[in-house]
Amino acid sequence: MVPSRTDRNAKGVLVFLVVACLTACSHHQSPQDAYDHAIQTFQRGDMMSAGAEAEKDHKEFHDVSPDWAWRFTLLRAKVFNRRGMYEEVLKVIASEPAPLASGELAVRKHWLDGLAYTSLHRFAEAEAEFEKADAICTTSDYAVCGDLASARGALEMEQGHYAQAQPFFERALATARAHGDPLWEADALLDISWSGLEQTHFDEALMWADAARQISIARNYGGGTQKALGNMGWAYYKLGDTDKAEQMFVGAKNRAEKLGETPDEIKWITAAAYIDLDAGRLGVAEQSFQQSLMLARQLDSEEDITNSLIALAFVSEQTNKLDDARRYADEALAKAREDKNGRDQVYPELVQGRIAARLHDTATAENAFREVAQSPDCPVFLKWEAERSLARLYEDESQFASADGEYRTALNTFEAARSELQHEDSRLPFLSNASRIYDGYINFLVSRGKTAEALQVAEFSRARTLSEGLGLLPKGTSFAPEALNAQQVSRRAGGTVFFYWLGEQQSYLWAITPQKVALFPLPPQAEVKTRVERYRKAIIEQREATPSANDDGGALYRILVEPAKSLLPKNGRVFIVPDGSLNSLNFETLLVPTTKPDTKKVANDESKSDTKNAARSEAKQETRTHYWIEDVTLSSASSLRMLAAFHAMQRKGPGNLLLFGDAISPNDDFPQLPKAPIEMESIEKHFPPGQEQVFAREQASPSAYLASQPERFSYIHFVAHGTASRLSPLDSAIVLSKANARVNAEANEAEDSFKLYARDIIRHPLHAELVTVSTCRSAGERAYSGEGLVGLSWAFVRAGAHNVIGALWDVSDASTPELMDGLYSELKKGEAPDAALRKAKLNLLHSSPSFGRPFYWAPFQLYTGY
Numbered sequence: 001m002v003p004s005r006t007d008r009n010a011k012g013v014l015v016f017l018v019v020a021c022l023t024a025c026s027h028h029q030s031p032q033d034a035y036d037h038a039i040q041t042f043q044r045g046d047m048m049s050a051g052a053e054a055e056k057d058h059k060e061f062h063d064v065s066p067d068w069a070w071r072f073t074l075l076r077a078k079v080f081n082r083r084g085m086y087e088e089v090l091k092v093i094a095s096e097p098a099p100l101a102s103g104e105l106a107v108r109k110h111w112l113d114g115l116a117y118t119s120l121h122r123f124a125e126a127e128a129e130f131e132k133a134d135a136i137c138t139t140s141d142y143a144v145c146g147d148l149a150s151a152r153g154a155l156e157m158e159q160g161h162y163a164q165a166q167p168f169f170e171r172a173l174a175t176a177r178a179h180g181d182p183l184w185e186a187d188a189l190l191d192i193s194w195s196g197l198e199q200t201h202f203d204e205a206l207m208w209a210d211a212a213r214q215i216s217i218a219r220n221y222g223g224g225t226q227k228a229l230g231n232m233g234w235a236y237y238k239l240g241d242t243d244k245a246e247q248m249f250v251g252a253k254n255r256a257e258k259l260g261e262t263p264d265e266i267k268w269i270t271a272a273a274y275i276d277l278d279a280g281r282l283g284v285a286e287q288s289f290q291q292s293l294m295l296a297r298q299l300d301s302e303e304d305i306t307n308s309l310i311a312l313a314f315v316s317e318q319t320n321k322l323d324d325a326r327r328y329a330d331e332a333l334a335k336a337r338e339d340k341n342g343r344d345q346v347y348p349e350l351v352q353g354r355i356a357a358r359l360h361d362t363a364t365a366e367n368a369f370r371e372v373a374q375s376p377d378c379p380v381f382l383k384w385e386a387e388r389s390l391a392r393l394y395e396d397e398s399q400f401a402s403a404d405g406e407y408r409t410a411l412n413t414f415e416a417a418r419s420e421l422q423h424e425d426s427r428l429p430f431l432s433n434a435s436r437i438y439d440g441y442i443n444f445l446v447s448r449g450k451t452a453e454a455l456q457v458a459e460f461s462r463a464r465t466l467s468e469g470l471g472l473l474p475k476g477t478s479f480a481p482e483a484l485n486a487q488q489v490s491r492r493a494g495g496t497v498f499f500y501w502l503g504e505q506q507s508y509l510w511a512i513t514p515q516k517v518a519l520f521p522l523p524p525q526a527e528v529k530t531r532v533e534r535y536r537k538a539i540i541e542q543r544e545a546t547p548s549a550n551d552d553g554g555a556l557y558r559i560l561v562e563p564a565k566s567l568l569p570k571n572g573r574v575f576i577v578p579d580g581s582l583n584s585l586n587f588e589t590l591l592v593p594t595t596k597p598d599t600k601k602v603a604n605d606e607s608k609s610d611t612k613n614a615a616r617s618e619a620k621q622e623t624r625t626h627y628w629i630e631d632v633t634l635s636s637a638s639s640l641r642m643l644a645a646f647h648a649m650q651r652k653g654p655g656n657l658l659l660f661g662d663a664i665s666p667n668d669d670f671p672q673l674p675k676a677p678i679e680m681e682s683i684e685k686h687f688p689p690g691q692e693q694v695f696a697r698e699q700a701s702p703s704a705y706l707a708s709q710p711e712r713f714s715y716i717h718f719v720a721h722g723t724a725s726r727l728s729p730l731d732s733a734i735v736l737s738k739a740n741a742r743v744n745a746e747a748n749e750a751e752d753s754f755k756l757y758a759r760d761i762i763r764h765p766l767h768a769e770l771v772t773v774s775t776c777r778s779a780g781e782r783a784y785s786g787e788g789l790v791g792l793s794w795a796f797v798r799a800g801a802h803n804v805i806g807a808l809w810d811v812s813d814a815s816t817p818e819l820m821d822g823l824y825s826e827l828k829k830g831e832a833p834d835a836a837l838r839k840a841k842l843n844l845l846h847s848s849p850s851f852g853r854p855f856y857w858a859p860f861q862l863y864t865g866y
Contacts, residue, residue: 031061031068038075042082043183045222047260051079066098070105073098077112081119082223084263084299089116104142107133111144111151118155119263121302121339126155146175146184150191158303160341160377162198169195186215186224193231197238198343200380200417203426206235226255230268237274238381239421240432240785244727246275266292266304270311277315286315306335306344313351322355329355342377350386357393365393381433384413388437395444407441410434411479419477424762425730427465432785434461439503446508451519455510456481458501461786462577462639469762469798470866472645482641486512489644493864495573495633498564499640502528502580511564512640520563529581531556536584539854540809544589553591554625561590561628573834574632575643575864583783586808586861588629588841589854627854629841635834635862638788638797645866646802655769657692658710659683661719663700663737666754670721670735675813679719679774682821686828687715701737702756706764714769715827716801717820722775722792723755729782729790730759734775758795770833771796772805772823774816779806779861797865803833807859815856819844834862 034057042050058072073096080088089112100106114129130152137145153168173188189212196205209231216224233248253268273288289311296304309332316325329348336344353368372378372386391406414434421427438461445454460481467473490497491514499510502525509520522528535552538544544553560582561568568574576587628634637643662676677696684692693713695704700720710716721735733755773792780791788794793806805823822840831839841857851857 031057031064031071034061035068035071035075038072042075042079043219043221043223045226045255045259045261047079047083051076051083054079062098066100067105069098070096070100070109074105074108074112077116081112081115082261082263084119084261084266084301084304086116086119087300089113102136103140104144107136107140107142107144107148110136111147114151115154118151118158119301119303121158123155123159123339130155143179146172146179149175150188153191153195157195157198158341159339160343162195162343166192166195166199182215182219183221183224186212186219186221186228189215190224190227190231193228193235197231197234198379200238201420202235202238203421203423206232206239206426209235222255222259223261226252226259226261226268227264229255230264230271233268233271236429237271238433239426239430241429242275242278242432243782246272247727249275262295262299263301263304266295266299266301266308269295270304270307273311277311277318282315282319286312286319289315302335302339306332309335310344310347310351313348317351317354317358320358322358325351325355342375343379346372346375346378346382350382350389353386354389357389357396362393362397366390369393380413380417384410384417384434384437387413388440391444392440395440400448403444407437407444408479410437411441415479416477419475424465424469425728427468428729428784428787428790431461431464431787435785436504439501442501442508443503443506446506446519451510452484452486452517454508455486455499455517455519456484458499458508458510459484459640463642463787465787466638466794466798467641470645470800472641472866484640486510486517486640487514489640490514493573493575493637493643493646495575496568497575497577497637497640497643498561499577500560500579500582502582509560509564511567513567516567518564518567522559522563525580528556528559531559532581532585535589536809539589539858542853542855544854550591550625553589554593556585557590557592557628560587561592568632570631572632574634575637576634577637577639577643578788580783580785583789584808586854586858588627588634588838589858590628591625592628592631594624594626627845629838629845629858633834633838635803635864636788637864642866643864646864655687655691655714656712657683657687657694657715657717658708658713659692659694659717659719660696660700660705660734660736661717661774662696663720663735663754664698666735666738670754673719673721673813675817676719679817679820682817683717683719683824686824698737701739702734702754702760703739705736705756706760711765711767711800714767716766716768716771716796717774718772719774722773722778722807724777724779724781724791726781729780729784730757730762730795732758732778732780732791732795734773734778734792758790758792761792761795762798764799766796766800768796768801770803770805770827771801772820773807774805774811774820775807776810777807779808779863793861793863797863800865802865804863804865805833805837805860806863808861809855809859811859812856815844815851818847818851819857819860837862 038050038053038057041053054072054075058076061072062069073092077089077092080092093109093113100109110129110133114126117126117129130148133148137148149168149172153165156165156168169188169191173185173192176184176188189208193205193208193212196208209228212224213228213232216228229248230252233245233252236248237245249268249272253265253272256265256268269288270292273285276285289308293305293308293312296308309328313325313328313332316328329351333345333348349368350372353365353372356365356368369386369390373383387406387410391403391410394403394406411434414437418427418430421430438457442454442457445457464473468475490512497512499512501508505524507522507525507528509522511518511520531552535556538546659680661680665672680696684694693708718734723733723735725731736754736756738754778792780789780794783789793804796804819840822843823836826836826839837860844857845852
């Protein structure tokens with residue numbers, strides 16, 4: 001599958017004028033006016049209207065001069081090229097009878113012919129056209145000559161020469177900037193992002209595409225905008241961020257369809273369907289792939305036909321339609337070999353290997369997987385898939401030593417690719433690309449009885465970005481799980497550790513105490529996820545007492561905790577290392593069965609004289625439940641590595657406090673919190689004068705926090721609104737006052753000057769014993785594979801806080817002040833943060849029937865730092 005690029009011409013001729021006729025007029029005063037209007041229509045991305053204008057104007061002004069005849073002909077050809085009608089490009093150019101002088105228009109003519117031949121994979125003819133254009137440009141300095149660099153780059157790309165294409169695109173970008181042409185610059189940036197994607201430089205490609213998007217939006221360049229969105233979608237997809245990718249693909253597809261740019265529409269249909277394929281929505285994916293193949297055949301677009309065939313081969317293999325898969329793969333492979341495109345060959349070869357593996361043709365499958373993995377044309381993400389397929393093949397054939405080696409080889413390939421990512425935002429979702437490799441290897445090790453080694457592998461995948469940022473883990477380039485003494489981690493932390501792994505076919509719980517490590521098999525992740533989501537929803541909607549919610553709460557306890565119940569001391573500490581959907585579950589809310597004798601008096605009112613009946617009682621066993629918080633002190637840890645580095649509180653005395661809250665409402669989306677002053681007062685009173693620094697109202701701004709030297713404080717607390725971004729978790733924010741809110745209330749402040757972003761929090765190191773973020777959903781909305789929930793809580797842990805309290809859902813303004821008063825009261829007595837939070841919750845739970853509901857006391861969860 002190939003991301004999108006763009007094309008340009010006529011920069012020297014195009015003059016942006018405010019013409020007298022701004023709508024589609026039936027008559028223009030001059031051919032120049034008509035041409036300028038048609039070009040503007042083209043630049044907006046309205047291909048259908050631009051083509052109609054060019055055809056009409058060609059008829060009207062054909063006889064004015066040969067130059068004008070050719071200008072409108074070439075504009076028609078350019079429209080056809082953008083619409084993917086490459087044969088029509090050649091036909092309309094060949095049909096122009098007017099003589100063509102050797103000059104700028106001739107360069108354009110050869111350039112457009114070359115682009116059409118490139119897209120039709122008639123590479124020798126494309127090269128010949130570009131050479132003719134080059135010959136004219138050697139003696140002239142036409143603006144259109146700058147487009148030849150991009151065209152030659154595209155020719156290299158279509159032949160699979162991605163590194164060779166990069167210098168051409170960079171030359172085009174330099175020329176565009178030298179000419180001060182922003183649309184040309186956007187096109188060059190798109191081409192560089194295209195090249196970067198094919199070279200697997202995903203975070204760099206994302207940066208180039210986003211730069212093109214910003215220029216295109218500012219200039220109302222519709223075609224550039226949709227291509228940039230699509231290329232960004234590909235970058236996010238390859239980085240493992242399917243949520244963002246899907247949003248980008250859908251936006252790009254809708255724009256391309258509206259603009260009539262069918263080749264790009266095909267690309268984004270296919271791209272979005274890969275997300276469906278990965279998510280197991282195989283029927284939806286197959287339908288989309290069939291649609292893209294139909295459109296590609298209508299356009300006779302060789303590139304898109306090949307991409308669609310490859311996609312259909314993959315989905316057919318996964319749906320066990322092996323004959324169809326073989327037919328699609330064979331056709332795609334034949335086309336790729338005809339074009340001598342090594343990159344396009346490795347995809348169908350991988351499918352052929354998987355078909356052979358399903359048919360137990362081990363030799364054929366093994367050869368296919370090895371050829372793909374060792375091919376110099378194989379992209380890194382396909383290489384680790386080939387290696388994973390080879391590991392599964394050896395495992396199925398009981399070649400266990402070889403299977404072990406190939407799993408490790410696949411993970412080495414993945415880790416080497418991860419090490420090349422430059423940005424933390426890119427590393428966060430990337431591990432999801434290897435989730436199936438890790439899952440397969442862990443299942444393999446457990447099946448071989450190597451449970452300790454399986455735990456090491458699972459642990460290696462956890463909190464990688466967080467640990468690297470804190471300096472607890474070097475940024476390595478290989479798969480190298482460190483030696484792990486899990487029992488020592490439990491002993492040092494002072495509690496039992498429950499380490500979870502949710503797998504596609506089988507999940508696991510490692511229960512770790514200072515004396516032993518025990519492994520318990522659990523149901524597949526889908527079953528657990530369904531119950532977690534249903535129970536969480538019931539709690540948020542305050543329906544936890546209903547039979548169905550009660551069943552989920554009890555079932556989750558039986559599934560997740562009860563197998564290891566014998567390892568839990570009464571009122572002991574438990575550290576949860578969650579996985580997947582468990583990141584959004586507060587284990588404190590799980591329902592524990594309690595069997596108590598219930599003596600029920602049965603009186604016989606009709607026979608009061610019968611003393612036996614009057615005294616008779618019925619002993620009956622009644623099953624009741626209570627929340628797990630009543631049995632244990634719970635906190636959440638990102639990994640055993642983080643838990644091993646955890647600093648238990650050793651503070652003497654009350655410590656000092658940095659308190660932010662009661663901000664001035666920045667807009668209607670974030671109204672004033674009426675009980676914020678009460679909560680702040682209830683916290684402030686627990687610290688002696690001189691040991692607190694309070695920022696309220698107009699003083700409670702993001703800039704004030706960043707300038708407050710937060711690393712000096714042992715306790716940091718926010719009472720505010722919060723935002724949790726699912727698509728960009730590091731854009732989650734605490735909502736404070738705008739800078740200079742009172743002094744300059746009417747000024748046009750920066751739109752987001754009231755937001756303290758997670759990404760800014762990370763940049764300011766902390767040493768706090770406890771950070772409490774008393775805002776809605778401060779724990780985050782998005783759980784990344786291996787990293788857990790990423791949001792404000794994660795950001796404060798990443799900044800260095802030893803403990804962070806964040807919220808899993810919207811917090812109540814009614815109950816939170818009482819809870820926080822209880823928390824700091826216990827801290828003042830010398831309790832550790834986890835024990836203090838538990839006692840405050842229990843007090844609230846038992847205070848009244850209303851506040852006894854988990855909605856009020858359970859949103860807040862403690863995350864251990866280091």
